[in-house]
Amino acid sequence: MLSLDRGLFFINYKSAEDSVSPPRVIVAPAQGHERRMEIILHPDATEPTLCKPDSGLVVRVNTPATLQVQVRAMRPGGSRSAIVRVEQIQPGRIPDAPDSGNGIGLHVATEGLKVLGHVAGRGDIIVGPNAWIAGPAAPSRVEGVALEWPDKPSSVEIRYAVQLANGQTGSGRMVPLGAYAGTRGRALPLTGIVLEMSGTEELKFVAEAGFLNAPTLRAVGKRVVLAGPTNREPLVGLRIGIERNAPSEVVATSAMPRKSAGSARVRVFRSQQRQAGGAR
Template identity: 30%
Template sequence: MAQVTQEQETAITVNRGLFLLRYATGAANGSSPFAVVRPASASAPFIEVISPPGVVAGFLSAPGDFAIVRAEQSGSLIVKIVAQNPGDPLEASLRMEPLAGGEKTSAAEASIAPAIQAPPTILAHVSRRGDIEVAMGAWIAGPDAPAPIEGLEVRGALPDGVSVELQPLLATNPPRWLDWAGPGSFVGTRRRALPLAGLRMRLSGASAGNFEIVASGLFLGSPVVNRRGREVEIVGAAGLDPLVGLQLRLVAASFGDPAANERTLADPPSESKLKVFRAMASA
């Protein structure tokens, strides 16, 4: 079963001084998570996190990465660990090593064990099949069993501080965008033989910047359309063709690729060579 990308936070106590904060060890199996380190709100005036040139302050991508912590007085650092991909282990250890004027503390090392979180699911109303529910990351209808998708709802537990909002394009004549809908809301229609002709998705919430949506959409008579970003749009080439397959998942944001974080609805499509040509009737 597909799993949503996970994250976990912990606090490290820092005494006055200059320290080397080092990403010591990662996951024993699978991809190691990345870490984002920042001063706690109350400590921000007197604690600074300094990373090497060209690296986002406090971003540690893998074991061996490091940052310098300068503390004018004792305070706290917040360490956020984020899995690279859904289902990856969520475990890492960070070590604080005094460089000058620093004092070791009992909280000098922070180890974070895997967090268990139920994966979210997607409920879809599919023509001739009714309501079906799949794990995030699985195809709804899709290449092996294409069928018009008429409505959607994201269910289950997402990472703290992250919500998925949806805006459907109905295949009316002409096609019509409905309003954006928040978490837990069903978008589209049921039993009206009115498939979706497109879909917009965006992330919201305090932790939305740590994640991206990866979406693949299959439209009747067209190749698979692939999109990635914090706000994405999938629409068929003709703008009228029904959506007959959809795959959605969350992944860690591409901090190492600035362009990846700036992708918008206007980006050109990324397409596979797979096409579906099949006579279908909505029900």
């Protein structure tokens, strides 16, 4: 699942691990989001399926929506490892005015971020930026999170929300920096997380999340939405950081072991074109 804001996006099938029998990449709106976007195909194409590397299509998103990207092997037991790049097509605009002194300085201490995660059987775990809570090496149910950033610039606002299993009370409710989102001691794993940042164009979230029996997602941007393929998989690993803005990307790679004979790795990159005088 890939959360997209309003805009125009180029879905580019870049490469595959198996060049002889590359997997197919199937693109479709998430259920219920069909009217929020339009998939623009090549004149010779009849369905939103990319059959080999160096092929692509365009997605026009009218209102924020979720895009589903699936990879299917071409033969039984075949590879499902592919790299797909999602590039936002930027309209031309006048570059932002130079910093008047109210912007965020280069010295901002993004390493001061602290992330608390309540892990089943282990309790509260506090880590710094870009450090795993549970994660691929030791997956375990994450039941709640909280973010702290003592050195946060005053102009920056951060909010976040979690999705609880079975839609329990508190699911989807945005909370401010420092607040705890989730449960403790109720055996209710998180099934999704949303991170939002406003008040700056210079910073972005860099987050990774592992969901049980699903690829590990890496998301970059001012608004990050992470969830498993069906939105029901328990969150079993999380790490969050904040970095200075640069062309952003979203990466999904398999971190959980699979029993199938074929490789099952999907890598999805989201990037944005540089603009004259600045970049998001």
